[in-house]
Amino acid sequence: MKTSQDIPLTYNENENCIKVTNLKKQYGKGKPLVINGISFAVKYGTVFGFLGPNGAGKTTTLKILTSLLNPTSGDITIFGKDLFKKQSEIKRKIGVVSQNPSFEANLKVERSLDLYGLLWGLNDRKARKDKVKEILKTFDLESIKNSKNDELSIGQRRRVQLAREFMHDMNLLFLDEPTVGLDPSARRMLLDHIKKHVKSGLTVFFTTHIMEEAEYLCDEIAIIDNGKIIAFDTPIGLKQRYGRMNKSIEITFKDNLNEPFVNILKDIVKENKKVSDDDELNYTYPEITLKGGNAIKIKVNDIEKVISEIFLIVPKNGMEIENISVNSPSLEEIFLSIVGNSKDNFNKR
Amino acid sequence: MKFTDKYVFVSGILLLLYRNLFAAIDKMFFIWQILFPVFQIYIMGYAYSALIGDQGINIGTSSISYVAFLTTGMMGFNVMQGSQIAGTIFWNDRKNGMFHQILAMPFNKIQYVIANLVTLIVIGLTSATAIILIGLPTIFQDMNITVWGISYTIFALVAGSIFFGSFTIILSTKMKSSETYNVFSNGLFIFFIFVSSVFYPAEGLPQPLSAAFYFNPLTYIADITRAGIFSHIDAFTNLEVLALTLFSVGAFVIATRAMVKLQI
Numbered sequence: 001m002k003t004s005q006d007i008p009l010t011y012n013e014n015e016n017c018i019k020v021t022n023l024k025k026q027y028g029k030g031k032p033l034v035i036n037g038i039s040f041a042v043k044y045g046t047v048f049g050f051l052g053p054n055g056a057g058k059t060t061t062l063k064i065l066t067s068l069l070n071p072t073s074g075d076i077t078i079f080g081k082d083l084f085k086k087q088s089e090i091k092r093k094i095g096v097v098s099q100n101p102s103f104e105a106n107l108k109v110e111r112s113l114d115l116y117g118l119l120w121g122l123n124d125r126k127a128r129k130d131k132v133k134e135i136l137k138t139f140d141l142e143s144i145k146n147s148k149n150d151e152l153s154i155g156q157r158r159r160v161q162l163a164r165e166f167m168h169d170m171n172l173l174f175l176d177e178p179t180v181g182l183d184p185s186a187r188r189m190l191l192d193h194i195k196k197h198v199k200s201g202l203t204v205f206f207t208t209h210i211m212e213e214a215e216y217l218c219d220e221i222a223i224i225d226n227g228k229i230i231a232f233d234t235p236i237g238l239k240q241r242y243g244r245m246n247k248s249i250e251i252t253f254k255d256n257l258n259e260p261f262v263n264i265l266k267d268i269v270k271e272n273k274k275v276s277d278d279d280e281l282n283y284t285y286p287e288i289t290l291k292g293g294n295a296i297k298i299k300v301n302d303i304e305k306v307i308s309e310i311f312l313i314v315p316k317n318g319m320e321i322e323n324i325s326v327n328s329p330s331l332e333e334i335f336l337s338i339v340g341n342s343k344d345n346f347n348k349r
Numbered sequence: 350m351k352f353t354d355k356y357v358f359v360s361g362i363l364l365l366l367y368r369n370l371f372a373a374i375d376k377m378f379f380i381w382q383i384l385f386p387v388f389q390i391y392i393m394g395y396a397y398s399a400l401i402g403d404q405g406i407n408i409g410t411s412s413i414s415y416v417a418f419l420t421t422g423m424m425g426f427n428v429m430q431g432s433q434i435a436g437t438i439f440w441n442d443r444k445n446g447m448f449h450q451i452l453a454m455p456f457n458k459i460q461y462v463i464a465n466l467v468t469l470i471v472i473g474l475t476s477a478t479a480i481i482l483i484g485l486p487t488i489f490q491d492m493n494i495t496v497w498g499i500s501y502t503i504f505a506l507v508a509g510s511i512f513f514g515s516f517t518i519i520l521s522t523k524m525k526s527s528e529t530y531n532v533f534s535n536g537l538f539i540f541f542i543f544v545s546s547v548f549y550p551a552e553g554l555p556q557p558l559s560a561a562f563y564f565n566p567l568t569y570i571a572d573i574t575r576a577g578i579f580s581h582i583d584a585f586t587n588l589e590v591l592a593l594t595l596f597s598v599g600a601f602v603i604a605t606r607a608m609v610k611l612q613i
Contacts, residue, residue, distance in 0.1 A: 027612075066453045068613045088357070088455055102446025104372045115372055117363050119454060174453075331605035 016077070017172055017203040018042040018065065023074030025060055025227075035071070035335035036227035042220070047194070048205040049218030049235075050210075051338055056228045058207045059099065062176050065205065066096050078172065085169070092121075094169040099177040099207075101157055103149040109160050110136065112144040112169055120168035131167055138193065139163035154181045164329050165219055172203045179213060191217050223338055231338050235331060242334045247303045251310065252323040257292040261317050268309045269298055296321075361456050365464030370471065373438045373447075382431060382476045383483070386423045390484050394419040399583050406550055409581035413491040420484035421578050422547035424572035427480060428473040428506055429541055434514030435465045436521040436530055444527070451612055458608045466601070469510040477574075493580035502577030502588065508597040509570035515600035522607040543607060546571045569593040 018041065027033035035057045035109040052058050063069040065076065067087050076083040078090045080132045104112045113135055117128040136142045139159055148155060158181040165173065179187045191213060194204055208214055214221055215235045223231040233241060273316070287299040300306045303326060314321055329337070358548045394416040405412035442448035451461060481488070516535060524530040542548075544558070545567035551559050569589040576586040 063613065066450065068452055088457070091453070091455045092454075096450070098446065098449055098453070100449070101447045102367075102450040104443065104447065105445050107372050115368060119368060119451075201549070316372075345462060 015043050016041045016045075017044045017079060018048075018205065019075075019077045020061075020065075021075040023061070023064065023076065024072045025057075025064060025069070026072045032227075033072075034227050035064070037074075038224065038229050039294075040222050040232060042203060042205060044203055045198060045201050046219040047198055047206055047216040048219050048291075050205065050207045050224065051209075051214055051221060051335060052207075052224035056246045058224060059176060061206060061224070062174055065301040066094065066174055067091060093171045095165040095168065095173040097162055097165050097173070097175050099180060101154070102161055103152075103157055105150040106148070107144050108148055109141055109152070110230055112160065113164055117163045117167040120147050122168060128167075135163045135166055138166075140189070153184055155186065158182055159186055166193075167216060170202070172205065173197075175204060175206045175228070177208055178206075179208070179210065187213070205212045211330065211335055215331045223335065225339050229238070238334055239328065239331065242329075242338060246300045247296055247329065248323045248327045249303060249307060250291070250295065250323075250327065251321060252295040253314075254294070254320040254322045257290070257296070257319075261313075261319060262290070262296075264317065265296065265298070265310070265312055268306060268313070270298055289339075358460065358475075359459045360458060362464045362467060364366050365460060366467050366471070367450070369438055369468040370463060373441065374434060374468075376439075378434060379472075382427060382472065383479050385430070386427055386476070386480045387483055389423055389426075390416065390480075390487060393423065395486065407552070408575055408579050409583060410581070411491075411581065413579060414487070417485040417491045417579075418486045418550070418575070419548065420480065421575040422571045423484070424477040424480050424502075424506065424515070425509060425545075425567055426542065426547045427476045428509040428570060429513045429538065429567055431476060431571075432469050433470045433534060433538075434472065435469055435514040436517035439480055439521045440527040440530060452613065453572075456535075458611070459605055462515075462605050462608050465518065466511055466514040469514040470488060470507050472500060473506045473510040474503070481578075485515065487577065494578070494596050495580050498577040498580040498582065500577070501582055501586065501590070502574050503569045505577065505593065506575035506591045510572075512566045512593070512597040512600045515597070515604035518604040518609050519600065522604075522611050525553050541565055541567045544568075547566075560592050563592075566593055566596040569596070 010065050019037050020041070022037050023035055023038055023039070024033055026033050038057075040048075045116060050058050050061065060069065064071045065078070065083070067083065067090075070084075079093065083090060085091055104115065107115065110132060113132045114128055121130045122131065136145050139162065141156075141159060141163060144152060144156055144160075145171060147156075149160065152160065158178075162178055175194075179190060182190065194202075194217060204217075206214070206218060213308070218235060220232070220234055221238060229239060231242075266288055287297075289297045291297055298306060307324075307326075401415050405414055406418045408418075439448065441546070448461075451465045452458065520534055520537075521530050524533060527543065544561050545565045546562060547567060551562040551568060554562070569592055572589050573586060573593065576582050
């Protein structure tokens with residue numbers, strides 16, 4: 001497993017849009033570190049998913065990266081430049097959609113997009129007007145363009161907030177849980193729009209709670225908990241790394257299960273120990289669940305070993321398997337497993 | 350600071366000023382800024398005039414009517430009243446998430462503070478011009494407009510906007526909610542209004558009260574504005590200019606520091 005300490009920091013400077021080294025944040029002396037020495041790098045033209053439970057440190061990290069907060073210590077380079085020395089230069093090339101709503105209450109949607117374009121330095125009135133038209137169409141806002149922002153529903157306001165960010169050209173976009181309040185079609189439309197921009201070179205730093213989104217959009221994912229990065233990989237990498245340990249088997253037998261046979265199965269599952277002591281985070285506690293009279297669901301770390309053992313004992317006990325299926329865990333299950341185990345270890349300490 | 354940096358800094362302030370004027374302020378505020386002084390000048394002014402009689406009020410060596418005194422005082426009053434908008438813009442921006450968003454854009458907190466103060470200066474000068482035009486019949490006989498005199502008036506309005514704008518920014522950064530801010534600012538503004546020379550002159554008041562008038566920048570704003578419009582600039586006016594400058598610079602420095610220190 002890669003941890004923040006293991007993540008290679010030897011990338012070519014030109015490859016990294018963001019590089020964070022040993023970042024720490026403490027809100028006042030004597031208070032706990034909310035960001036505890038994290039390091040990671042985000043390559044150009046990729047979507048970097050920053051996942052974690054509530055209060056893990058996602059938004060604090062994002063606020064530091066967008067210059068809204070100063071860190072206690074650590075180095076950050078964006079576009080190969082020191083964030084703290086070249087703040088204003090860097091800010092001109094980034095976009096930020098924060099998790100809280102932000103809107104100009106007194107303005108109509110069309111006018112607020114136009115104003116936002118102007119604030120971003122889009123001085124040519126005609127170019128701005130064309131851009132507003134394009135954004136209204138892309139984000140399906142034409143029907144509400146003459147509505148005031150404070151008259152919109154939460155979802156509509158969110159759509160305007162997201163659309164607004166595309167009024168200006170940027171190289172890096174920070175999205176802090178951007179799909180909160182959006183309906184499924186608007187959510188999909190947004191994710192596809194982001195994908196399109198990423199193909200044209202945009203880099204995206206994305207925080208979310210919704211694992212399906214992370215899986216759909218992200219090239220790499222870091223999982224943060226208690227201010228530390230506890231896992232970092234591609235979505236497929238995470239699945240391979242942790243999914244191997246967290247698969248479940250469902251077996252349906254031709255006849256109803258009897259108690260002695262279930263006890264034998266339980267013994268097999270219990271013996272399925274963790275791979276090694278170093279692999280605490282990968283470890284899933286074995287579980288066996290009876291489903292109806294003739295089926296069981298087993299969650300274990302080493303699925304292959306358990307299956308081969310079950311195949312051996314089934315004929316010996318006069319049983320016959322009707323159906324067997326092996327299920328890979330979703331990213332959400334993997335996330336829960338990683339964060340859950342991290343919490344267990346944290347509590348043990 | 351290089352020229353390009355200065356250009357970027359100033360153009361950022363101008364963009365935020367444009368935003369404040371056309372997006373952040375409710376139109377009703379502008380209407381109220383004009384209607385309120387009209388009410389004060391033409392109703393309160395003439396009503397009190399009837400009470401005071403024809404004795405007039407001394408400005409330097411000459412005497413002016415109470416309505417003329419009040420009209421020029423209302424210009425200073427309007428600057429103070431208008432400064433509430435700096436706090437309102439800030440609270441609304443926080444409530445609607447725009448403060449956070451603006452600072453994530455290529456603007457910083459100092460630009461944000463200055464843009465709010467420039468907004469007040471624009472509002473202050475516009476409403477003062479409107480008051481002069483609306484109140485012209487009341488001051489026409491006594492006024493003596495000179496370039497030198499009007500520059501004092503403009504200075505008083507600009508410095509007054511900076512002082513009261515900074516003051517409301519300091520209050521709004523220190524208060525935890527907009528409700529607390531409103532209670533505090535309304536309470537303090539009552540002190541500013543009534544312990545000032547907006548409605549009545551400081552001369553002739555009992556000593557402790559008269560001294561309290563000169564701890565109030567609104568007194569300087571009203572006095573300097575009048576001195577400029579009626580061309581009665583003397584050594585004391587220049588002393589008031591100095592005092593107002595110190596109040597304004599001090600308030601601006603504290604407001605900027607409070608804003609920079611503010612945790613987002």
